[in-house]
Amino acid sequence: DTGVSQDPRHKITKRGQNVTFRCDPISEHNRLYWYRQTLGQGPEFLTYFQNEAQLEKSRLLSDRFSAERPKGSFSTLEIQRTEQGDSAMYLCASQTGLNTEAFFGQGTRLTVV
């Protein structure tokens, strides 16, 4: 296993369209996170899964955003009716458990035009 994998790496979409990103965590990592990073800033927490259960969501995750992790394996993050303010790098991370090293993927760069 080579690490956390994210797809696509880049996505350009028109305002108002829906987009979906995928994250494949390191196998056997039961904790999975989504973060968002804008230029010049550190990543900001969006949501957290332990296995298939979504245990926490940030206030940043408006009702246009939804995340799933069916069967506790890969995860998807969907943004409906995209806005220009959604343009950012979306990062996925996974961990084996509490207080262990977090590993991040290469991110999905979203540009809304």
Added chain:
Amino acid sequence: KQEVTQIPAALSVPEGENLVLNCSFTDSAIYNLQWFRQDPGKGLTSLLLIQSSQREQTSGRLNASLDKSSGRSTLYIAASQPGDSATYLCAADSGTYKYIFGTGTRLKVLA
């Protein structure tokens, strides 16, 4: 509420210098602190994880320290190289299912 600050925001040094990056956090009740490296347009690469019971961790030319009482962590890079040029981020885990990140230090090592 945990807040993480990194100073300086940017740093340029000549090749071969030893340097220290600083990270401050407001809530000392942390589980761990992790240092990451980020190259332009890329994801985060984990460098070092320091758990709350530890004072420091070392990996190659990197040494990270943690002082919970003062709310500070430092990342020491020995004998810097141009390939070390990147943004360095620290993140604190307060056991709330998420890391709180600083805004990073952009390091440029000049050949």
